[in-house]
Amino acid sequence: MERSDAIAALAALAQEHRLETYRLLVQAGHDGIAAGEVAAAIGLPPNTLTFHFDRLRQAGLVTVRREGRSMIYAARYDTMNALLGYLTENCCKGAPETCAPAAACRPARGRRTKVPA
Numbered sequence: 722m723e724r725s726d727a728i729a730a731l732a733a734l735a736q737e738h739r740l741e742t743y744r745l746l747v748q749a750g751h752d753g754i755a756a757g758e759v760a761a762a763i764g765l766p767p768n769t770l771t772f773h774f775d776r777l778r779q780a781g782l783v784t785v786r787r788e789g790r791s792m793i794y795a796a797r798y799d800t801m802n803a804l805l806g807y808l809t810e811n812c813c814k815g816a817p818e819t820c821a822p823a824a825a826c827r828p829a830r831g832r833r834t835k836v837p838a
Contacts, residue, residue, distance in 0.1 A: 722803040722804060722806065722807040729779070734777075734780075736773070738765060739777055743783070747798075752793075755794075781797060783797060
């Protein structure tokens with residue numbers, strides 16, 4: 722990951738509603754979650770949430786797809802793992818294997834985590 726990409730991702734996450742939104746998307750796994758469900762879960766109006774989704778998408782942290790009338794957002798685990806790798810690449814004087822916890826996220830397959838209401 723390039724420094725500018727890391728800065729963009731960190732800047733996108735450095736806001737309360739975007740961080741909460743991103744954490745919900747990570748919980749939802751690769752299937753993602755409808756924008757309306759996210760709005761209800763965090764208590765934001767849809768137009769405000771759209772602004773936050775756009776910031777996360779511009780930073781490469783989320784994807785969006787249309788399913789019928791719904792917009793489904795999902796976390797980009799590759800970007801998240803690249804950011805974690807960038808932040809920890811020189812961990813423990815260049816011996817990252819001695820650092821804990823492991824800096825990689827792998828969502829459970831075949832199981833969708835229910836997003837809290």
